Amino acid sequence: MTDHIKLFIPGPVEVRPEILKAQTVPMIGHRGKPFEALYSRIQEKLRQVFFTSRRVLVSTSSGTGLWEGAARNCVSDDPTRGVLATVCGDFSARWADVFEMNGKAVTRLTVKQGCAIKPEMVRQAILEHPTPFDAIAIVHNETSTGVMNPLPEIAAVVKELSPDTLILVDAVSSLAGVKIDFDGLGLDVLLTSSQKCFGLPPGLAFAAVSDRAMARAKTIKNRGYYFDFVELEKFLLKNNTPATPAISLLFALDKQLDDMLAEGLEARFARHARMAAMTRAWVLSRGFGLFAETGYESLTVTCAANTRQADIGAMNKYLATQGMHISDGYGSLKGATFRIAHMADLTEADLSDLFAAMDRFLAL
Numbered sequence: 001m002t003d004h005i006k007l008f009i010p011g012p013v014e015v016r017p018e019i020l021k022a023q024t025v026p027m028i029g030h031r032g033k034p035f036e037a038l039y040s041r042i043q044e045k046l047r048q049v050f051f052t053s054r055r056v057l058v059s060t061s062s063g064t065g066l067w068e069g070a071a072r073n074c075v076s077d078d079p080t081r082g083v084l085a086t087v088c089g090d091f092s093a094r095w096a097d098v099f100e101m102n103g104k105a106v107t108r109l110t111v112k113q114g115c116a117i118k119p120e121m122v123r124q125a126i127l128e129h130p131t132p133f134d135a136i137a138i139v140h141n142e143t144s145t146g147v148m149n150p151l152p153e154i155a156a157v158v159k160e161l162s163p164d165t166l167i168l169v170d171a172v173s174s175l176a177g178v179k180i181d182f183d184g185l186g187l188d189v190l191l192t193s194s195q196k197c198f199g200l201p202p203g204l205a206f207a208a209v210s211d212r213a214m215a216r217a218k219t220i221k222n223r224g225y226y227f228d229f230v231e232l233e234k235f236l237l238k239n240n241t242p243a244t245p246a247i248s249l250l251f252a253l254d255k256q257l258d259d260m261l262a263e264g265l266e267a268r269f270a271r272h273a274r275m276a277a278m279t280r281a282w283v284l285s286r287g288f289g290l291f292a293e294t295g296y297e298s299l300t301v302t303c304a305a306n307t308r309q310a311d312i313g314a315m316n317k318y319l320a321t322q323g324m325h326i327s328d329g330y331g332s333l334k335g336a337t338f339r340i341a342h343m344a345d346l347t348e349a350d351l352s353d354l355f356a357a358m359d360r361f362l363a364l
């Protein structure tokens, strides 16, 4: 048994020692010039990662906080409009619940677990609804099933049929591992968490927000306070935050963004694509299946169908002795699937070590 268990789970992910260390520099106050300089540097780099010239809000919360923010800021209380929530697994189902819990009218477009949301399904849902939706919610990468939805094609259908509908995207388990061109696709909210492809500890969430989403927010009452986009932007313009932020995590983010840009975003995306291909090849060559519908397999997390009925609990016990950990299936898919995350700063060499260890377990 080793002390350090390397994480191959889809969040929290393995964090490099340099990034952990960046959190330990002496504390600064958040109402002074050093903080403003830090926040401004971070903003400039985040915009590159989100492919946007617009604002990227930073929230001291996990991604769920910004789910709530998107619900409260972008969807009116008009019950005839509401949100079209696309549901293809447990995370997208939960975001739909969050809209509902915030009093918004929700129309669900649901597909079977393992399947992807297709543009033609969105087309039909928009055409069937008597009024334009205020917003559509799409989880780009459904972490529970390993499905990556065809975001550009879905966004194009929304733009064509319902141009005033805001496009809200959860890219919690894909952003910074896969290119998502916020400005190019004309998205309105693109949110993610720090503990996935950013390779940071949990505790921060980020959201690019379009001008028209900001304009929409200003028309909506009862946005709450902590996730009020208008309030967050007011402070962001002064390189500050309404409440005390997780300053240590911001130090780590500053360093990680430097490292990500030094690697090169295209190189980072290519590494993720190679790791995904390598993982799928291992899964299939060992007699397991891919749970995701063909053609929609995630580039950041592979959900293997446990067709060999391997004991995943026992496999993880063995992997722990080798200093590694993978994920069991999520929720109702526990045992029937298992998940290997290949995101953030993991490399092909890390995956080779993992697969060698999994092979040893399977041969036992």
Ligand SMILES: Cc1ncc(COP(=O)(O)O)c(C=O)c1O
Residues within 6 Å of the ligand: 010, 011, 062, 063, 064, 065, 091, 139, 141, 142, 143, 144, 170, 172, 173, 193
């Ligand atoms: C696709 C997706 N959305 C949202 C969440 C929730 O994010 P957080 O745990 O950062 O609140 C997760 C968490 O795993 C996720 O995978």
